[in-house]
Amino acid sequence: MRGLLSWIPIIAVTAISAAPPFPAARPRKSLGQHFLVDNRILARIVTAAQLSSDDLVVEIGPGKGALTRRLLPQVAGVVAVEVDDELAQSLAARLDNPAHLSVIQEDARTVDLPRVVGESSYKVVANLPYYAANPIIRRFLEARHRPTEMVVMVQREVAESMTASPGKMSLLSVAVQFYATARMVCSVPPTAFRPPPKVTSAVVRLDLSPRPALDEDEAPAFFRLVRAGFSAPRKQLHNSLGHGLGIGSIPASQMLQVAGLDGTRRAGTLSLGEWLAIYQVWAGTDDC
Ligand code: SAM
Numbered sequence: 001m002r003g004l005l006s007w008i009p010i011i012a013v014t015a016i017s018a019a020p021p022f023p024a025a026r027p028r029k030s031l032g033q034h035f036l037v038d039n040r041i042l043a044r045i046v047t048a049a050q051l052s053s054d055d056l057v058v059e060i061g062p063g064k065g066a067l068t069r070r071l072l073p074q075v076a077g078v079v080a081v082e083v084d085d086e087l088a089q090s091l092a093a094r095l096d097n098p099a100h101l102s103v104i105q106e107d108a109r110t111v112d113l114p115r116v117v118g119e120s121s122y123k124v125v126a127n128l129p130y131y132a133a134n135p136i137i138r139r140f141l142e143a144r145h146r147p148t149e150m151v152v153m154v155q156r157e158v159a160e161s162m163t164a165s166p167g168k169m170s171l172l173s174v175a176v177q178f179y180a181t182a183r184m185v186c187s188v189p190p191t192a193f194r195p196p197p198k199v200t201s202a203v204v205r206l207d208l209s210p211r212p213a214l215d216e217d218e219a220p221a222f223f224r225l226v227r228a229g230f231s232a233p234r235k236q237l238h239n240s241l242g243h244g245l246g247i248g249s250i251p252a253s254q255m256l257q258v259a260g261l262d263g264t265r266r267a268g269t270l271s272l273g274e275w276l277a278i279y280q281v282w283a284g285t286d287d288c
Helices: 002-006 039-049 066-074 085-094 113-117 130-141 156-162 171-179 216-230 237-244 249-258 272-283
Strands: 056-060 077-081 101-104 123-127 149-155 180-188 201-208
Touching (some): 039 066, 039 123, 039 149, 039 180, 077 113, 085 101, 130 149, 130 171, 149 156, 156 171, 156 201, 171 180, 171 201, 171 216, 171 272, 216 237, 249 272
Parallel strands (some): 056 077, 077 101
Antiparallel strands (some): 149 201, 180 201
């Protein structure tokens, strides 16, 4: 177990030898600190992650360690990335200094992933701070070395958008499903947290595809197309694409027709496969 983590440069692992008095610091709202206190939900998250004893888990925002404590006995190593300096520094001692835990005090939105996980295969398990959930998820999905799976707690609306089907798709749905199969695990009421947030939460599991739907160098153009489609989601697709791509609505209609799609549809009704079909046609034109 030690071997797996021994190469990770540990920025802030603090093994405090004397029993530390953990200051009951006020939760920092600005850091989205809503600590999970419902054991049933903690168990659901761990079960959903389907962990095994050789897994390496990256946990974002371990806080006081409620989830970390449940992850540690199941896996070979946990790398916990916590931006709050007090929580980061006290985490290891709170959990009795397990040898297979390393704590990195950094912002997960900008953390240097190769430095954290190296070449090892890894999973992400986290109760994410809501204010930063989207950029954190995006960072892992777009990383060169992606996790194999992510089990994350987010705001319920975000979870619904990530797992949406055609008819309710958004830019976020397409972006997540481009990289992963997304499934809702459970809904979580505010009473499961201290202090309780104002909104309902949900746990989502993302199984990342070993290869995304397109080659990495094509992703920017693909998302330019999808963003154009969602730039005016109430408009018919030939209009939103025509305007968003700056090609005009008639060429956009022709492009959609070649892709086998009705130009009067709205962006939210398209599946990932249909966006890919439009992209293939657009990529073959001079406009792309
Ligand atoms: N995992 C704990 C639990 O379930 O009780 C705490 C979850 S709390 C919703 C979010 C945690 O993420 C907090 O500990 C907070 O300090 C931390 N956090 C906030 N912003 C962060 C960021 N940008 N990078 C890493 N951690 C962050």
